[in-house]
Structure formats: structure tokens, C-alpha cells
Amino acid sequence: MRLTAIVLILAICAVPVSAALIITEVMQNPDAVYDADGEWFEVYNTGPDAVDMFNYRIFDIDFDDFSVTEHIVVPVGGFVIFGRNANPGENGGVTVDYEWSNFILANGDDEIVIYDELNQLIDQIMYDGGPNWPDPNGASMFYDWGGDNNAGAYWHVEAQHTFGLGDFGTPGYDPRMPSGVDGETWSSIKALYRNAS
Ligand SMILES: [Ca+2]
Numbered sequence: 697m698r699l700t701a702i703v704l705i706l707a708i709c710a711v712p713v714s715a716a717l718i719i720t721e722v723m724q725n726p727d728a729v730y731d732a733d734g735e736w737f738e739v740y741n742t743g744p745d746a747v748d749m750f751n752y753r754i755f756d757i758d759f760d761d762f763s764v765t766e767h768i769v770v771p772v773g774g775f776v777i778f779g780r781n782a783n784p785g786e787n788g789g790v791t792v793d794y795e796w797s798n799f800i801l802a803n804g805d806d807e808i809v810i811y812d813e814l815n816q817l818i819d820q821i822m823y824d825g826g827p828n829w830p831d832p833n834g835a836s837m838f839y840d841w842g843g844d845n846n847a848g849a850y851w852h853v854e855a856q857h858t859f860g861l862g863d864f865g866t867p868g869y870d871p872r873m874p875s876g877v878d879g880e881t882w883s884s885i886k887a888l889y890r891n892a893s
Pocket residue numbers: 725726727729730731834
């Protein structure tokens with residue numbers, strides 16, 4: 697089993713490198729402001745190089761779909777925030793790096809799928825609004841770095857840190873991120889879970 701895992705990791709590593717971005721936090725149901733202003737999600741760069749998300753496509757499995765039409769650069773070990781309204785005076789007080797259009801984060805089940813400019817899948821989460829994923833209200837849900845970030849077991853309702861007008865969330869930072877989370881660590885985790893599912 698262990699040998700199999702190692703072989704699979706090596707196989708994954710031989711694949712051409714794509715951007716190592718992962719979705720780490722989602723505010724699908726703000727309370728301090730309307731959802732039409734206060735929805736956002738956070739992306740983190742686990743890789744060794746900065747990533748320019750120009751011409752990336754972000755969509756769900758229904759009708760939501762937008763392309764990134766600006767040079768949104770995610771620094772190494774850094775975050776960017778995508779949001780429905782970039783005005784911090786209207787969105788509950790979050791600093792948004794890129795304001796989307798034609799994209800809604802449903803409070804029940806929904807998806808966030810990120811493709812790069814070459815149509816390669818970069819990351820995706822498919823949340824269910826419960827029972828397997830959190831169902832927050834006035835709080836974000838955050839990824840705990842325990843394994844595949846498309847597994848609800850590794851997501852939790854933020855209940856400690858607030859921002860802006862008082863909803864719970866940590867837009868642009870992660871107080872719980874373990875040290876040493878880099879591309880190599882993440883590749884190993886992802887490969888193991890990808891092969892387990
Ligand atoms: Ca709401």
C-alpha cells in the first residue's frame with residue numbers, strides 16, 4: 697500500500713506542472729450585508745512560483761461562469777480574494793482583489809471550479825450545504841489543511857475571527873495554516889487523496 701502510494705506520487709510528479717492554487721475559504725452566506733454584495737472566496741498559492749490568473753475561468757456546474765480579465769497575481773504563499781462586490785463600503789468590509797460578474801455562491805449546495813488559461817483544471821470544491829459540508833450563516837467556511845480540499849470533512853464554520861462589519865471570516869490570511877505548507881507538501885496530500893477517491 698505504501699509502495700503503491702509512493703509510485704502514484706511519482707507518477708503524479710511526472711505530469712507537467714500546473715498552477716498550485718487551492719480554494720481555502722468561502723463566504724457563501726454573509727449576514728452583515730446582502731449576499732448580492734457580501735459573497736467572496738479565497739484562493740491560496742501552494743506552489744513555488746507566483747501565478748497570474750489572467751484568462752482563468754471560474755464556474756459552477758450550472759450557469760455561473762466568468763473569466764478573469766485582469767492580471768490577478770497570486771504570490772507564493774499568498775492569497776487573493778474574489779468577490780461579488782469589490783466596494784468594502786458595501787460588501788461587509790472585505791478587501792476584494794477581483795470583482796466577478798455572473799457568479800453566485802448558493803447557500804445550499806454549489807460549486808467553485810477553476811480552470812487555467814489552457815483549460816486545465818486547477819482546483820474545485822463542491823459543497824453540499826450539509827450534511828457533509830458546513831452550512832454557515834454570517835460566517836465563512838474555511839479549509840483546515842487536513843487533506844483533499846474538496847472533502848467537506850476538512851471544512852469548518854469560522855467562529856473565532858471577524859472582519860469588517862462583524863461577520864466571521866479571515867479574508868486574505870489564514871491563522872490556522874500549518875507552517876511548511878508548500879507545493880511539495882500539497883502535491884503529496886493531493887495525490888494521496890486523489891487516488892483514494
Ligand atoms: Ca445571507
